[in-house]
Amino acid sequence: MRDMKRIGNDRVTSIGLGTWGIGGKEFPDYSHDREAIEALRYGIELGINLIDTAEFYGAGHSEELVGEAIKPFDRDELFIVSKIWPTHFGYDSAIKAAKASAKRLGTYIDLYLLHWPGDSFEKIKQTLHALEDLVDEGIIRYIGVSNFDLELLRRSQEVMRRYEIVVNQVKYSLMDRTPEETGLLEYMKKEGMTLMAYTPLEKGILARNKCLEEIGKKYGKTAAQVALNYLIWEDNVVAIPKAIRKEHVKENAGAMGWRLSKEDRERARLCV
Template structure:
C-alpha cells in the first residue's frame, strides 16, 4: 500500500485507510453484524489499510470495541489507530477521561492519533489543547489531530499548543464536496497538516452518477474504462491526487475493501485529474 508522510513527522500512513462510521452502529450500538465487522477490519489490515479511524461516538463506543477485537491479532506496531473525542467532552478533565475510556474499549495502551471530532465554541480551544498535550506527555496518544475545523479554527488550535503540533485535519472531501479546496487545503499545505478525507465517495452518490450516466458521471465512467479501473477507484484516486491528502473510505465487504485498496499505487494523469475537477466543479 502506498504511504504518505503524516504532517511534518517522520511517520508515514497508508494513502487509503479504513473509516468505521456505521460499523457497530450509528448513534447507538448495533451488535447484529459484529462478526462480519471484525472480519472486514482484519481484511482491510491484510490489504495494507492499516490506518483505522474510529470515534467514541460511533455506535456509542461499540465501533471502538469492534476495532479492538479485530486488531488484537496483529502486531501493534504495524497499525495506525485513530479515534476522536466528541465535542461535548472538550473540557480538560473530560478529554482525559474520554481518551482513557476509548483506550479501554480498544484494548490499547495508546492510540496513534487522537482528534477533536468537532469544534465547540462554548469551550476554549486552549483548554482542550492543553489536555491533548497532556495525553501525548502521558503516552496515551502519539499525535494530535482535529476534525471538521476550518482554516481559522485550525490556526487557533495550532497556536494554542505549546510543545506539540497538529498533524492532521479530518474533513469531508470528494468530487462532489469541494468546499475545503478554497481555503482549508491550501492552509494545510502551507502549514504541514495532513488532510484526512472522509466520505470520499459522497455516500455512494458519485458512483451512482457514473452508473446513471449523468453528464459528469459519464466523464468519470469514461476515464474509469480507459484506466481499467472502477468509477469508485477513479474517484478515490482523484481525492488523494494531492500529496498532502489521504482518505478513509468505509467498507464492510471484501469486494469493496479490495476495490478501495486498488485505488492506490497508481496516479491519474494531470490531464484526467483536471478533466474530473472541471466536470464535477
C-alpha cells in the same frame, strides 16, 4: 499495494478504513459485528494500516470492534485514529474520555482528534492542552482536529504549547471540494499538515457516476477508485472510506498504487 503518506513521523496508507456507522448507527442490533471485524482484518491483510474510529460511533462500540479486529496483527504496524466528542471537551473530561477510548481499543491511540469544534474556544484550548499531556503519558501519540475551518485551525495552532496539530479531518470529495475552495488544503500543505478526507465517495453516489466510470476504463479502474484517486493525488491527503463488505474494501484499496494524469484529474472535476 502500499501507497504511503506522512502523518507526523509516521507513514500511513493513502486510503484508510473508516468505521462511521459500524457497530451502531446502521446496525444497532450488533448483527453485523463479525462482518465488520472481518472487513477490517481483510483491509489490514491488503496492506492498509490506517483505521479511523471515534468514541461517538456506536457509543464506543466501533472502538471495541476496531480493538477486536486488530488483535491478530502487529500493533506497531498499524495507525489507529479516534476522536473526542465536544461534550467531553475540557481538561479533566478530555483526559477521562481519551483513556476510556484507549481502554475500549485495548491499546494506545496513534492520533486523537477533536471531533467537532463545539461552541467554546476556551474548551478547545483546554482540550488541546489535555491532549498534549496525554502525549507525554503515552496514551496518544499525535494530536489533530476535525471539521475545523481555516480560521479555527490557525487559532488552535497558536495555543499549542509543546506539540503540533498534524491532521485536520474534514469532508472532502469530488462533489464537495470546500477544502480547495476555501484555501484550507493549500494552507495545510504549506504547514506540513495532513488532510484526512471523510465521506470521499459521498455515500456511494460517486461510485455510480458514469462519467468517472469512463475515465476509469483507461486505467482499468472503477468510478469509486477514480474518485478516491482524485483525492490522494494531493501529497498531503489521505481518504477514509467506510466499507463493511470485503469487495468494497478491496475496491477501495485498488485506488492506491497509481495516479490519474493531470488531464484526467481535471476531467474528473467536470463529472460532478
